[in-house]
Amino acid sequence: MTTTSVTERQAPPPEVVAEGFNEERAQTYAAATRMAPDARRNEALQVGYALDRLVAAPLQRVVELGTGQGFGTARILERLAPDGVVHGVDASPFMLGHAKEDKRLKRHAGALDQLQLQADSADLAFSIAAFHHIPNKWITLEEVRRVLKPGAAFLIVDVAHDTPAQRTFDYIVRPYCTSGHDADFLDKAWASVLARRAGFTLEAVRVEDTDWHFASEPQMLEYVRDLFCLHLPLPEIRVLLDRWLAPYQAEGGRWVLPWSLGFYTLRKP
Numbered sequence: 001m002t003t004t005s006v007t008e009r010q011a012p013p014p015e016v017v018a019e020g021f022n023e024e025r026a027q028t029y030a031a032a033t034r035m036a037p038d039a040r041r042n043e044a045l046q047v048g049y050a051l052d053r054l055v056a057a058p059l060q061r062v063v064e065l066g067t068g069q070g071f072g073t074a075r076i077l078e079r080l081a082p083d084g085v086v087h088g089v090d091a092s093p094f095m096l097g098h099a100k101e102d103k104r105l106k107r108h109a110g111a112l113d114q115l116q117l118q119a120d121s122a123d124l125a126f127s128i129a130a131f132h133h134i135p136n137k138w139i140t141l142e143e144v145r146r147v148l149k150p151g152a153a154f155l156i157v158d159v160a161h162d163t164p165a166q167r168t169f170d171y172i173v174r175p176y177c178t179s180g181h182d183a184d185f186l187d188k189a190w191a192s193v194l195a196r197r198a199g200f201t202l203e204a205v206r207v208e209d210t211d212w213h214f215a216s217e218p219q220m221l222e223y224v225r226d227l228f229c230l231h232l233p234l235p236e237i238r239v240l241l242d243r244w245l246a247p248y249q250a251e252g253g254r255w256v257l258p259w260s261l262g263f264y265t266l267r268k269p
């Protein structure tokens with residue numbers, strides 16, 4: 001019989017920490033983005049509006065949780081001072097490896113609950129499409145509060161509980177993505193409990209329509225297959241999308257996949 005020492009068990013490999021964002025998932029995620037670079041344009045627009053409501057002056061120091069290949073980072077960089085810095089933290093070095101080079105982006109492959117930043121040093125914390133992955137949300141929020149300056153905000157943008165987007169994750173991605181997707185999504189009540197426990201004020205909650213757009217139906221199906229790393233034939237993906245998201249063809253022939261995201265603003269007192 002083999003035995004495992006306590007020390008060995010305490011050190012999970014990074015791909016376990018990143019909850020399945022291994023090399024294959026990072027490759028297919030990047031392929032989806034290359035295939036339809038404007039699919040998430042409405043997300044980018046809504047993130048821009050939310051940041052403009054929060055931020056007046058150019059930002060100096062931002063921490064981003066779950067940076068991945070930098071989809072949201074681009075919106076932060078637009079609002080960053082020329083000598084500012086974004087600390088992009090992600091558990092998956094494979095996902096970070098696809099982020100576009102920018103001298104103001106410092107990539108950190110590591111845990112979100114041990115940020116390599118000084119206390120009271122960041123103007124803003126930001127996260128998009130990643131917070132649901134975090135298993136220890138309260139501890140991570142406490143760590144984010146530690147590094148934010150007093151009065152600074154944490155903008156979490158993520159799939160909201162009890163929306164078609166959440167059901168898509170639970171009923172399509174979770175069973176058919178090889179790396180699994182056992183996630184816990186925020187709603188106002190859950191965000192409020194977590195914020196209070198971690199010493200934040202929950203300042204605002206809104207759910208915005210952020211439909212995804214595609215040039216054709218096959219492009220939409222291939223995008224969904226690759227973004228979520230689904231091991232399913234395209235006709236089966238179509239059936240599942242009809243059930244949970246009801247895509248439709250808009251005027252001009254484009255295909256629309258109804259999507260939405262929750263926007264949660266937490267403020268450090």
Ligand SMILES: C[S@@+](CC[C@H](N)C(=O)[O-])C[C@H]1O[C@@H](n2cnc3c(N)ncnc32)[C@H](O)[C@@H]1O
Nearest residue numbers: 018021066067068071091092095128129130133
């Ligand atoms: C769906 S991707 C989103 C990436 C990017 N923010 C975007 O909007 O395209 C989720 C990201 O969260 C990261 N992630 C998942 N679990 C994590 C964890 N426990 N700690 C840190 N990052 C994690 C993944 O590696 C991945 O890059």
